[in-house]
Amino acid sequence: QVQLVESGGGLVQAGGSLRLSCAASGLTFSSHVMGWFRQAPGKEREFVAAISRSGGERHYADFVKGRFTISRDNAKNTVYLQLNSLKPEDTAVYYCAAVAMVVTRRPDGYRYWGQGTQVTVSS
Numbered sequence: 001q002v003q004l005v006e007s008g009g010g011l012v013q014a015g016g017s018l019r020l021s022c023a024a025s026g027l028t029f030s031s032h033v034m035g036w037f038r039q040a041p042g043k044e045r046e047f048v049a050a051i052s053r054s055g056g057e058r059h060y061a062d063f064v065k066g067r068f069t070i071s072r073d074n075a076k077n078t079v080y081l082q083l084n085s086l087k088p089e090d091t092a093v094y095y096c097a098a099v100a101m102v103v104t105r106r107p108d109g110y111r112y113w114g115q116g117t118q119v120t121v122s123s
Contacts, residue, residue: 002026002112004096009117012086016121020081022096022114030054033103034072034079035110038092038119047105048094049081059103086121093118 008020022034035050049070050059058070069082079096094117097110104110 002098004098004112004114006094006096006114006117009094009119011120011122013122014086014088016086018083018086018119020083020094020096020117020119022079022081024077024079024098027098027112029077029098030074032098032100032112034070035097035099035103036070036079036081036094037097037107038090038094039116040092043092045095045107047107050103050105051079052103057103059105061105083119086119088121088123091119091121 003025004022006022008018012018030053033050033052036048037045038048039045047061049068051070051072055072067085072079096114098112099110
């Protein structure tokens with residue numbers, strides 16, 4: 001049984017920071033590309049960041065503009081998303097996802113998904 005569990009979301013003022021975590025179990029973590037997506041009310045789910053199996057390659061959406069950092073610790077079966085300089089438009093549910101293939105920005109390219117963690121940024 002594959003399980004991805006996100007944590008670290010919360011309420012933060014504009015300009016603040018959060019560190020999201022996603023703990024994986026039931027899969028060979030180091031064999032999977034990991035991604036972060038987000039979905040705001042009334043919006044489609046959108047790509048945020050992805051990281052290769054070894055952590056050597058990172059990909060980001062254009063709106064990140066240096067504010068977010070994705071990382072992983074294969075020994076802990078965990079992927080992280082550091083959110084800095086948060087803006088109200090970053091408010092969304094953030095999801096982690098896993099796929100055993102080359103990185104993709106398409107949500108339908110990922111096989112496994114977590115339940116999401118809410119990030120709310122106040123102005």
